[in-house]
Amino acid sequence: MAILPLDLSLLLPDGQQAVAVTLNGRNGVPGEAQRNIKALPRAVDVLLDEGVGAIFLMGIPVAARRGYAEDCSALTALTADRGGVPIVSALNAITLALRALGAQRPLFVTQYGDALNRQVVDYCSDAGVEVLSAVGLNAGNAAEVNALTEADFERLARDAVACNPTADAVVISARPSLLSLGRRLEAELGIPVIEQTAAGVWWALSELGLPLPETADRLFAAAGHHLENMGEE
Numbered sequence: 265m266a267i268l269p270l271d272l273s274l275l276l277p278d279g280q281q282a283v284a285v286t287l288n289g290r291n292g293v294p295g296e297a298q299r300n301i302k303a304l305p306r307a308v309d310v311l312l313d314e315g316v317g318a319i320f321l322m323g324i325p326v327a328a329r330r331g332y333a334e335d336c337s338a339l340t341a342l343t344a345d346r347g348g349v350p351i352v353s354a355l356n357a358i359t360l361a362l363r364a365l366g367a368q369r370p371l372f373v374t375q376y377g378d379a380l381n382r383q384v385v386d387y388c389s390d391a392g393v394e395v396l397s398a399v400g401l402n403a404g405n406a407a408e409v410n411a412l413t414e415a416d417f418e419r420l421a422r423d424a425v426a427c428n429p430t431a432d433a434v435v436i437s438a439r440p441s442l443l444s445l446g447r448r449l450e451a452e453l454g455i456p457v458i459e460q461t462a463a464g465v466w467w468a469l470s471e472l473g474l475p476l477p478e479t480a481d482r483l484f485a486a487a488g489h490h491l492e493n494m495g496e497e
Contacts, residue, residue, distance in 0.1 A: 271443035275465040277475050285310045297326050301338075308346055318471045319351040320464035324374065324437050327353035328383040332390035350471045354460045355384065357467040358435055359391040361483055365456050367433035372398035373421045375409055375438045384437075396431050399424045412438070414445050421449060421457075433458065447481065456482040 272282050285307045287300045304321075311319055321327070327335045339351045352360075362370050372384055372395055381398035388395045401416055403409040417438060425431055433456045434449065436442050442459050450457035466483050469476055476484045 271441045271459065271461040272465065274443060275462060275477055275479075277469070277477055280469075280474065283311060283314045283316060297329055300326055305342060305346075308342060308351065312346060312349060317349065318468040319349060320357060320468055321351065321353045322460070322464070323439075324355050324376070324384060324460075325380060327355040328380055328387050331383075332356070332359075332387045335387070352464075352467055352471075354437070354464060355387055356391065357463045358437070358458060358460060359388055359393045361458050361463045361466055362388075362393050362433060362435070363391075365433060365458075365482065365486060367456060368394065369396040369428075369431050370433040370435055371396055371421075371424050371428055371431045372435045372437065373417060373424055374398065374400040374436075375403045375412060375417075376400040377402040377404065397424060397428050409439050414442060417442055418445055418449070421445075425453060431455065436460070450482060451480075456486070458483055 276282060287303045287307055308319060321339075330338065335353050335356060339353060339356075343349065343351045370388075370393065372381065372388075374381060374384070376384075377400055381400050385395045385398050399420055401412055401420060403412060417436060421434055421436065425434065434446075434453070435458045436446055437460045441461070443462060446457040446459040446462065462481060462483055466476070479485070
């Protein structure tokens with residue numbers, strides 16, 4: 265079953281639609297990352313049959329474990345093999361968004377543990393973004409992820425900012441829909457707060473040259489369609 269993130273309805277301009285397909289990955293199960301990679305081409309084919317113009321891969325683990333170079337190389341090859349429809353991972357879209365905003369000391373707030381967060385930091389570094397710190401809620405399986413609440417992420421984000429006062433952006437990467445939290449924190453902290461669904465919408469609309477939503481979100485208001493000359497390998 266494919267479930268669209270609830271935040272999408274708040275971000276898509278009038279007349280634009282999104283469709284989703286799931287890889288049916290199971291959090292915390294050994295070998296799932298490789299199984300998801302093998303399932304990806306067929307999932308892309310399903311989306312192409314629906315006539316999509318750009319494809320955003322939700323979730324962080326596969327891209328983080330692959331690393332920046334392999335992630336970009338694999339998705340560039342898949343894009344070419346599937347007729348040129350652009351495909352990007354959530355983690356790459358986030359790094360592009362951070363670079364478009366000029367962020368140099370971002371914090372990452374995730375549902376993951378230390379090992380995966382270290383891979384996130386390495387991925388971003390290779391993409392030209394030096395992460396100040398990455399903290400997580402250490403959810404290791406679907407049950408633990410589903411038990412997390414917006415309050416859990418808010419508490420972790422506020423603690424991370426308090427411990428890292430020089431941070432110039434915050435990234436929230438999680439399964440739950442956290443756009444409202446990101447907007448509230450952005451207004452209070454005075455720095456960009458990027459939620460992964462928003463990063464995906466920004467990337468897709470920018471790739472397609474479509475109007476960005478008229479919101480107060482700094483990513484849409486400040487970054488604009490700033491993908492050119494950014495080395496989207």
